[in-house]
Amino acid sequence: MHPMLADIRLICFDLDGTLVDSVPDLSAAVDAVLADFELPPAGEAKVRDWVGNGSRKLVERALADAMGTPPSLERLELGHARFLQHYGCDPTARTRLYPGVREALDALREEGRILAVVTNKPFALIQPILSAFGLDDHFALCLGGDSLPQKKPDPAPLWHVAERFGQPVSACLMVGDSRHDVEAGRAAGFRTLAVPYGYNHGEPVRDSRPDGMVESLAELV
Numbered sequence: 001m002h003p004m005l006a007d008i009r010l011i012c013f014d015l016d017g018t019l020v021d022s023v024p025d026l027s028a029a030v031d032a033v034l035a036d037f038e039l040p041p042a043g044e045a046k047v048r049d050w051v052g053n054g055s056r057k058l059v060e061r062a063l064a065d066a067m068g069t070p071p072s073l074e075r076l077e078l079g080h081a082r083f084l085q086h087y088g089c090d091p092t093a094r095t096r097l098y099p100g101v102r103e104a105l106d107a108l109r110e111e112g113r114i115l116a117v118v119t120n121k122p123f124a125l126i127q128p129i130l131s132a133f134g135l136d137d138h139f140a141l142c143l144g145g146d147s148l149p150q151k152k153p154d155p156a157p158l159w160h161v162a163e164r165f166g167q168p169v170s171a172c173l174m175v176g177d178s179r180h181d182v183e184a185g186r187a188a189g190f191r192t193l194a195v196p197y198g199y200n201h202g203e204p205v206r207d208s209r210p211d212g213m214v215e216s217l218a219e220l221v
């Protein structure tokens with residue numbers, strides 16, 4: 001067991017960039033939206049740096065980059081609706097679990113820890129992705145970026161999960177790949193653990209000073 005887990009009863013996991021490498025499917029959907037608007041594709045490298053603030057912001061960044069100017073509200077709404085359609089068709093066609101994820105989740109569940117997903121992704125997309133990897137039963141609660149009025153880096157989703165399971169924040173851990181996860185966790189009073197392999201707007205997540213880092217979730221167990 002990892003030393004940081006000693007007093008931890010509840011663990012909130014980020015999804016994109018922490019449990020799943022979803023950029024191949026996210027960027028295919030972004031490029032499909034851009035094609036709908038007869039704009040050039042963005043490609044995976046750019047999309048990787050745009051992920052993290054939810055799908056609406058992702059589409060906004062892609063449209064602004066392709067057009068050289070921020071999109072109108074109307075274009076953004078239409079683009080986001082199109083994105084949800086394209087992405088929702090098959091959100092795991094090229095998405096993969098990161099190494100160590102399944103082993104870690106199996107073992108942590110076995111140990112009786114409460115596991116939750118707190119992502120900025122729309123709630124409706126969480127279940128299809130978890131089920132594609134046979135992980136639907138592992139999490140006691142999943143929250144998306146649209147589940148509450150606030151999303152990460154706001155601590156509200158983390159407090160919501162802790163309260164739901166009657167856990168003091170001192171018994172809770174946030175595990176993520178980006179500064180939004182570390183900031184939300186710290187603001188909530190959770191302990192924070194980061195993985196270096198995900199998406200953090202092109203910056204090392206270590207710069208956000210998480211309480212700990214692991215190269216792979218396999219190190220948790």
Ligand SMILES: O=C(O)COP(=O)(O)O
Nearest residue numbers: 015016052053054119120
């Ligand atoms: O949808 C996003 O922008 C990122 O989602 P995440 O919070 O699971 O990393």
Ligand SMILES: [Mg+2]
Nearest residue numbers: 014016017177
């Ligand atoms: Mg993430």
